[in-house]
Amino acid sequence: MAGDARATKRRLLDAAIAEFAQHGIAGARVDRIASSAISNKAQIYHYFTNKDGLFDAVLGELAEDTQREAPIDAADLPEYAGRLFDYFVDNPVKDRLAKWYRMESDRAALVDAVTASTNNKLAAITKAQEAGLVSTRLTPVELLATIVHLSALWSSMTPDMSRHAKDIPRERRRQVVVDAVAALLRD
Amino acid sequence: MAGDARATKRRLLDAAIAEFAQHGIAGARVDRIASSAISNKAQIYHYFTNKDGLFDAVLGELAEDTQREAPIDAADLPEYAGRLFDYFVDNPVKDRLAKWYRMESDRAALVDAVTASTNNKLAAITKAQEAGLVSTRLTPVELLATIVHLSALWSSMTPDMSRHAKDIPRERRRQVVVDAVAALLRD
Numbered sequence: 001m002a003g004d005a006r007a008t009k010r011r012l013l014d015a016a017i018a019e020f021a022q023h024g025i026a027g028a029r030v031d032r033i034a035s036s037a038i039s040n041k042a043q044i045y046h047y048f049t050n051k052d053g054l055f056d057a058v059l060g061e062l063a064e065d066t067q068r069e070a071p072i073d074a075a076d077l078p079e080y081a082g083r084l085f086d087y088f089v090d091n092p093v094k095d096r097l098a099k100w101y102r103m104e105s106d107r108a109a110l111v112d113a114v115t116a117s118t119n120n121k122l123a124a125i126t127k128a129q130e131a132g133l134v135s136t137r138l139t140p141v142e143l144l145a146t147i148v149h150l151s152a153l154w155s156s157m158t159p160d161m162s163r164h165a166k167d168i169p170r171e172r173r174r175q176v177v178v179d180a181v182a183a184l185l186r187d
Numbered sequence: 188m189a190g191d192a193r194a195t196k197r198r199l200l201d202a203a204i205a206e207f208a209q210h211g212i213a214g215a216r217v218d219r220i221a222s223s224a225i226s227n228k229a230q231i232y233h234y235f236t237n238k239d240g241l242f243d244a245v246l247g248e249l250a251e252d253t254q255r256e257a258p259i260d261a262a263d264l265p266e267y268a269g270r271l272f273d274y275f276v277d278n279p280v281k282d283r284l285a286k287w288y289r290m291e292s293d294r295a296a297l298v299d300a301v302t303a304s305t306n307n308k309l310a311a312i313t314k315a316q317e318a319g320l321v322s323t324r325l326t327p328v329e330l331l332a333t334i335v336h337l338s339a340l341w342s343s344m345t346p347d348m349s350r351h352a353k354d355i356p357r358e359r360r361r362q363v364v365v366d367a368v369a370a371l372l373r374d
Contacts, residue, residue, distance in 0.1 A: 024211075026214065026228040064333060102345055141355070142352075145344060147342070150333075150337070156290075159296070160302045161331070179205065
């Protein structure tokens with residue numbers, strides 16, 4: 001891909017990240033993304049086919065980014081949950097993107113990079129269970145679902161609970177997540 | 188309130204529940220709610236002031252309904268989490284409403300009925316901790332946040348995790364939630 005094309009694609013993706021994080025899949029508008037990227041709708045259709053294709057590209061990047069910044073270590077799953085917590089606290093826009101993906105999961109398609117990332121994590125947990133490093137009380141799917149969910153504990157609260165929790169320092173929030181996963185793994 | 192007025196208000200609330208569950212606060216349209224309730228925008232403004240007032244009324248009903256159908260028992264918090272799980276599985280529209288309330292918590296206002304319900308739960312947990320019935324490793328706010336969050340474990344998954352989890356029966360899903368809360372409470 002020529003440098004100009006690559007730069008245009010990058011600007012479109014960055015504009016899409018901001019737009020999808022703000023408005024979700026259903027609420028995002030392709031014309032706003034095009035104008036914010038100093039591009040046009042024809043280029044979006046050229047590179048990404050349609051709005052859903054653009055969302056898939058954004059989600060694929062998110063999955064790869066998360067996997068790089070918060071890699072799984074099945075021998076220390078509490079700390080993995082702590083890393084996920086850190087990643088989403090430090091990247092609030094990506095936190096919101098991930099929330100939309102779950103919120104609109106009936107509309108959202110399977111994205112290859114996300115599927116691959118999930119399969120990789122399930123394989124790591126399975127292997128650690130077979131090696132006797134991790135409790136087998138929960139299946140790999142049950143464990144992964146609970147760990148990922150717990151890592152998002154503090155970022156999905158009602159306004160009144162947020163108010164009650166506002167003085168809990170970041171370090172303590174992280175500890176609550178890590179300890180909850182540790183408790184889960186005790187037989 | 189005359190019977191006609193009461194009936195109109197009820198129809199508006201029911202239409203609002205469906206519209207907010209589908210589109211959230213930002214995406215909901217007052218004119219769709221009015222037409223679906225066989226009413227008009229003037230009546231919405233008369234009874235609820237504006238769209239936010241209508242959302243607050245819907246949320247207030249949801250809080251009262253949840254408190255009635257899934258009351259807290261601080262002496263048995265794992266089972267309380269199980270009841271919350273049941274309530275939201277049996278009421279998917281309300282599950283979605285609660286999700287929007289958390290998703291748009293920067294936009295959403297504090298709703299009196301929700302605040303009262305939360306204060307009631309925090310007081311119950313505090314009392315149970317003082318009576319030595321519940322571990323004090325977590326504060327009441329930390330405990331309530333984690334329990335409520337865990338009860339929503341299975342309804343906030345990415346499409347690919349949903350696919351992995353699709354054959355897990357309801358009873359087992361409930362058990363995973365109940366056991367996770369029980370593990371949390373062990374000292």
